[in-house]
Amino acid sequence: MVPSPSDGLPEDLFECGICRDLLLDPVTLSCCGKSFCQDCLRELLLSAASTGTARCPAGCGQKVPFRLPPRSHVLQKCLEAIVPEELARRRQEAAEAEAGEAEALPGGFKTWEEVVAAKDLYINAVIVAAAGAPGVVVGSRTEGRVTVIFDERTDFGRGSINVLPFEIVRQLPRHFGVRLLEPVVAVEDLHAGATLLAHLGTRGIVIAQHGDDRLRVQFDRRADGSENPINVLPHQIQPHRKLLGGYDVGQRVAASQDLFANDQMLVRSGTEGTVHSEYSDARLVVKFDARVDGSPNALNVTPAEVRALEP
Incomplete structure (x- = not known):
C-alpha cells in the first residue's frame, strides 16, 4: 500500500490500480481519467499482444492504445513534492528489475520502439501490413523474429505480427514531423546553390534520415532531371494532404x-x-x-x- 502523506491526504491517492503500489511514471488514460504506472500499462498491453486489444484496467471497458499518452507531469510533480522517499524507493526497485530483465531482440530492436514496415508483409500470400505501415515493437515471441503491433492491418486483423528484422526499420524521431515512407510535398522551391532541384508542390516519399537534422526524400520528379533523392530540412516539406x-x-x-x-x-x-x-x-x-x-x-x-x- 502507498504510505499516507503527512498532511492527511487519502492513503490511496497515489496508488496504481494495477500493482497497488505508488505510481511510477504515471500515465492518465483519457477513457476514464484514471492513472496507472507506465510499466504496468505496458505489461497489460504485452499480455494482449496476440489479440491486439487491451481493455482499461479501471473497468470502463475501453480499448487501451498501444501508444500510451505521455507521462503526467502534474502527477509527477505531486509525487516528487509529497512522497519523495517512496518515489525514490520505487525508482530503485524499477531500475533493479529492469537490469535483470533486459532483453536483446533480433536486429537490435527494443521493446516499445516505434518502427515501420520496410516492405509489404505477407502471411500465406495475403498482405497483412503495407509498406510504410507504422507499428510498435512488443518483444520477440518467435526465435529470430521481432513481434510488432501495427497501427493498421490490411487484412483487418488486430493481433501482433512476427517479422524478420530486415522487414522493419526504425521510425524517425518525432521532431521531424513526418514518418518514414510517408507521402510528402515540398512547401518551397528546393535549390542547391543556383540550381533548382524541385518545384514547390512536388510530391515524394521520405526514405531515410540524413544526419542529425535532414531527411532524404525521393521526389516523383526533379526540375534538374536527376532521379536521385534530395536531402531536405524538415520545414521544407510537409505530409501530403488536401488543404x-x-x-x-x-x-x-x-x-x-x-x-x-x-x-x-x-x-x-x-x-x-x-x-x-x-x-x-x-x-x-x-x-x-x-x-x-x-x-x-x-x-x-x-x-x-x-x-x-x-x-
Missing part, C-alpha cells in the same frame, strides 16, 4: 474577386497565383503573380476568394 477547399500545395489558382485590405485593393479578380500552404483553419496562403500595390508578399485568403485553374 482547405480541396486545394493542393503548389496548385495554380486565380482570384475569384477583387481582394482588398480595408479600402485598399491588393489583387484584381482573375489574377493568377500559387497555393503555398494553410494559414489557419479558415484561410490559405496564396502567392499571386502580381499585386496592385506592388508588394511581393503572399496573401491569406479564404478558399472562396480563389478558384482552381485547369492544369
